[in-house]
Amino acid sequence: MDEFRIEIPQPDIEDLRDRLRRIRWPRSLPDASWDRGVPVEYLRSVVDRWLEYDWREWEARLNAYPQYLTRIDDQPIHFLHARSPEPDALPLILTHGWPGSIAEFLEILGPLTDPRSYGAGPADAFHVVAPSVPGHGFSVPLEQPGWNHERIARAWAVLMSRLGYRRYGAQGGDTGSVVSPLLGRIDPEHVIGVHINGGLAFPNARPGDLDDLEPRDQAKLQAAERVRRTGTGYAELQSTKPQTVSFALSDSPVGQLAWILEKFHDWTDPAHSLPEDSVALGHLLTDVSIYWFTNTSATSANLYYENRVVADSAASASSTPTWPHSPDPTTLRSAVPTGVAVFPTDPAIRHILDREHMITQWTEYDRGGHFAALEAPDLLIDDIRAFFRTVR
Structure with a gap:
């Protein structure tokens, strides 16, 4: 295990700025709105800020x-390891998603690792x-x-074991909302609780599941249907031909x-227009810069491609079941206590989620969005603390 520092070479920074200055802007329809994608004039203003x-x-x-x-498993794994000054802190592994990075945790690392300095009790501390x-x-x-x-x-699970953590929690949004519960199923001897937010998948409904919904759930379903109808083009491309779309994204920082x-427009708090x-x-540009550099x-x-392959294989296998077989722990309902921040x-x-998780805390908020660690860090921090108090 080697120490690591982020050190982007200065020529790479200068190259980015040069490319931003030389962008060839596309033509667009007059007054084109976000319905057609990112408006050119808006993007021009963001590029000016990036410069x-x-x-x-x-x-x-x-x-x-x-x-x-x-x-781990023949793959380089980079990780941030922020230990708490509190000796009895609970280890907690955070998992970001796409288009996220570890930078999205910058606003929550301090309060999670050192709650005493942020007006909270030391009993809520985590080694992150x-x-x-x-x-x-x-x-x-x-x-x-x-x-x-x-x-x-x-x-x-290997990483947490390698760090010497025998009892720990898992938290994540987006990709992390899938990986964290899987970690609980795979390593239930050591994962004491799972906390998730920011799932994007359309509810995995069975007949009757969507009947007689409360107005709040009806609104969620309508929003999810809109995303499924007009907001999944990126996922279709990334899950089928990820290499092809990358040529444009890797050559043009404005494309990236x-x-x-x-996604930040479509998935953030709907009460906000931009x-x-x-x-x-600054957070947005840091995230994009990491992908670029x-x-x-x-x-x-x-990752989208690999998970589509898994889904396609599972669909094929379900039509031709074999017997006998051993249960796959990743397909069972989790027995690990789970908190969900909505x-x-x-x-x-x-x-619907109750079928997959042993939910012991469920909280719905009227502020924030998919990127909760950046949009509503105060709410997310409080929710994480409240949940893990029940399982420490």
Whole structure:
């Protein structure tokens, strides 16, 4: 296990700025709205801000926390490891998603690791481990195919064991909302609780599940249907031809910016009209800069491809069952206590998720969105603390 510091070469920063100055802007229809994608004039304004943005400031913020590189299952794994000053702190592994990175945890690391300094009790302290998902950020290069959600969860179990943590919690949004429960199923002897937010999948409903819904759940379902109808083009591309779309994203920083910025527009608090109304633009640009500097448009999209392959294989296998067989722990209802924080963009419906998780805490919020660690860090921190008080 080697110590790691983020040190982007200065020529790479200058190259980014040069490319931003030379962008060839596309033609667009007059007054084209977000319904057609990221508006050109809006993106011009964000690019102007990116030219003024100080990467070194954000690099220093990230480097304020100890980081390491290790190899698990023949894959380089980068992770941030912020230990609490409280000796009895609970280890907690945080998992980001796409288009996220470990940078999205910057606003919650201090309160989670050192609650005493933020006006909370020391009994709520955590030792935080935040890995970069393979193929994302600094967990590169992606050296093999097959890095799907389950394989990531198994790697996280190895990582926590390697760090000497025998009793720990798991938390995550987006990809993390899938990987964290899988980690609980794979390593139930050591995972004492799972906390999730930010799931995007359309509810896995059975006949009758969507009848007689409360108005709040009806609104969630309508929003999820809109996403399924008009907001999944990125996922279709990344799950079928991730390499092809990456040529544009890896060669044009503005292309990479638009690809990610659209998701921050669509998935953040619907009460806000622009992405930076929900997430500070510095955070947005840091996230995009990480994807650009690490050249991970293709390798991060690969996760969508791998999970589609798994889903297709499962669908095929279900039509030709074999017997006898041993139960797969990743397909069973989790026996690990689970907390769910539901923000306005989350299509979570409790009675459906109850079939997969042993839910012991369920909280719905009227503020925030998919990127809760950036949009409503206060609510997410309080929810994480409240849940893990019940299982420490």
